[in-house]
Amino acid sequence: MPTILITGANRGIGLALARSYRRDGWRVFAASRNPDASLAEGAEAVTLDLSSPESIKALTLTLAGIPIDIVWNNAGVYLDKNQALEQVDNRDWLRSFEINCIAPIRIAEALVENVSLSER
Numbered sequence: 327m328p329t330i331l332i333t334g335a336n337r338g339i340g341l342a343l344a345r346s347y348r349r350d351g352w353r354v355f356a357a358s359r360n361p362d363a364s365l366a367e368g369a370e371a372v373t374l375d376l377s378s379p380e381s382i383k384a385l386t387l388t389l390a391g392i393p394i395d396i397v398w399n400n401a402g403v404y405l406d407k408n409q410a411l412e413q414v415d416n417r418d419w420l421r422s423f424e425i426n427c428i429a430p431i432r433i434a435e436a437l438v439e440n441v442s443l444s445e446r
């Protein structure tokens with residue numbers, strides 16, 4: 327069965343993606359930072375906080391040995407929404423960069439073995 331992992335799968339675009347892939351018969355690992363989040367029916371919940379290296383490491387261990395065909399780095403933040411440039415706090419810039427730019431690279435590193443097991 328083709329397999330995808332989607333980050334931020336508990337709402338918004340990530341949830342819609344998870345539902346869509348489930349409808350198409352995929353095995354879906356739905357990552358969210360809230361372990362109690364309601365996810366797409368039939369999706370398998372995995373806990374992931376992108377701001378936590380420990381959480382990313384735990385994801386690697388949880389999924390060890392499982393082939394993954396697609397890793398969809400969907401989770402992200404938009405902390406400067408509706409703010410003028412001069413109003414954006416430096417901490418928000420750094421936080422945005424951490425979650426939107428660095429975390430996807432960390433996820434790619436964390437799941438490279440899974441993706442290398444993919445036959446697709």
Ligand SMILES: NC(=O)c1ccc[n+]([C@@H]2O[C@H](COP(=O)([O-])OP(=O)(O)OC[C@H]3O[C@@H](n4cnc5c(N)ncnc54)[C@H](OP(=O)(O)O)[C@@H]3O)[C@@H](O)[C@H]2O)c1
Binds near residue numbers: 334337360402403
């Ligand atoms: N919607 C748009 O028009 C649009 C346009 C361009 C790009 N995008 C990008 O597309 C992606 C999805 O957009 P969306 O509208 O569906 O966003 P959304 O509704 O705000 O959902 C964002 C998702 O990212 C998760 N997330 C945020 N910080 C996280 C963290 N530290 N660890 C783990 N998960 C985290 C959220 O989890 P929680 O529920 O726990 O907060 C949520 O599941 C985002 O990367 C966004 O920047 C969206």
